Amino acid sequence: MDVIEEKIIKAGFILPSFSAPAGLYCPAIQTGNLVFTSGQLPLRDGKLTEPGGKGKVNDAGLEEAARVAKIALLNALAAVKSVAGTLDNIERIIKLTLYVASDSLFSSQHLVANGASSLLQEIFGEKGIHTRSAVGVAELPLGASLELELIVQLKDNSL
């Protein structure tokens, strides 16, 4: 099994299989040695049924939202895999952008993002240390609580 997917399992998660949307846009694109992903919602099997996956985040829901950020991250990694073949081809995580649907006065978007950032570090080690922007937005598609996108760099020998 791939090294990185094993680490995802050791962290208590499973990389979802990605059924690319047959449609107007795609989950990820490689350009040069960079991969850009689409913004990923915390969907499981195409649904926002995850506790904390819908609605606006506030202080009471912080811990749940940080967990939900991991789900969106796994979807983003599955998107990367769809073009990179295997996550073992990742040289480094370059950028993580997290949009958090935020209740008025909720100002801990960075702590929600820590849910995803800590999982990246657990899975990828040094290569998982990324740049990051976390902002609180008004509304997200389907009423999702958050949306996450990645830019990653692939290993030169994987191109």
Place this chain on the structure above:
Amino acid sequence: MDVIEEKIIKAGFILPSFSAPAGLYCPAIQTGNLVFTSGQLPLRDGKLTEPGGKGKVNDAGLEEAARVAKIALLNALAAVKSVAGTLDNIERIIKLTLYVASDSLFSSQHLVANGASSLLQEIFGEKGIHTRSAVGVAELPLGASLELELIVQLKDNSL
């Protein structure tokens, strides 16, 4: 005439001529074979007079907003042309980010984005299938209803 601009006309639109803002920032920059655009408002002749071009989007205004997204997209393509010479030099649309000024509880930002995504596919075919993030923001410059930015990859032989 350029192939892509002909397709824009067949789709019922016209690529606006772009008068670069003489100022502090610019409509697009090429770095390597990528072009980044500034966030584009749905301006026509420099004004937000388009129906649905101003104010927050809600379910009742969804269809209009999806049409307005096409206007912002054409402005972004005009920005790309300002550095690429011709849209025929585009190898692929890499990323589309759409910020939609959203009424409370409006959660169809992805359907607004489909307005732009479907026009990209109509114009560029396979090369127009991109990654995408669509989020609902609180407010936008000049009270615009949406703001759209692109990252595109140019053909190697056009550099």
Place this chain on the structure above:
Amino acid sequence: MDVIEEKIIKAGFILPSFSAPAGLYCPAIQTGNLVFTSGQLPLRDGKLTEPGGKGKVNDAGLEEAARVAKIALLNALAAVKSVAGTLDNIERIIKLTLYVASDSLFSSQHLVANGASSLLQEIFGEKGIHTRSAVGVAELPLGASLELELIVQLKDNSL
């Protein structure tokens, strides 16, 4: 002294020294000849004590917010320096994204952004003319009034 840092001083500012967060993410990463920064808040010595550094921006606070955008920009440039060695290695500023925590009906995010854009031009001249997106978001980490990120291109001979 470095040329660009001298220009920052001539503009009336000082480039902050950057103590990289020991943690889950980092201030900036170089990939190829591009540097991506994390979203930067208008922190001074790690605190949001700057007037106008916290809370939502409205028309009355516009001028203050434009000044605060310069603080966030200097933090972003310090982040770039942390990987580029010196700001003199910057070939061009590619992209500036500014998220402004916005009061209802505040629609001058672009004028807030002008604070950062004009400082870039003052410091870098032609090389400081960038692409830009400015959007009004609901909430930001720590209650900050704005968050700013950069993509810059380094000189080839600095790689």
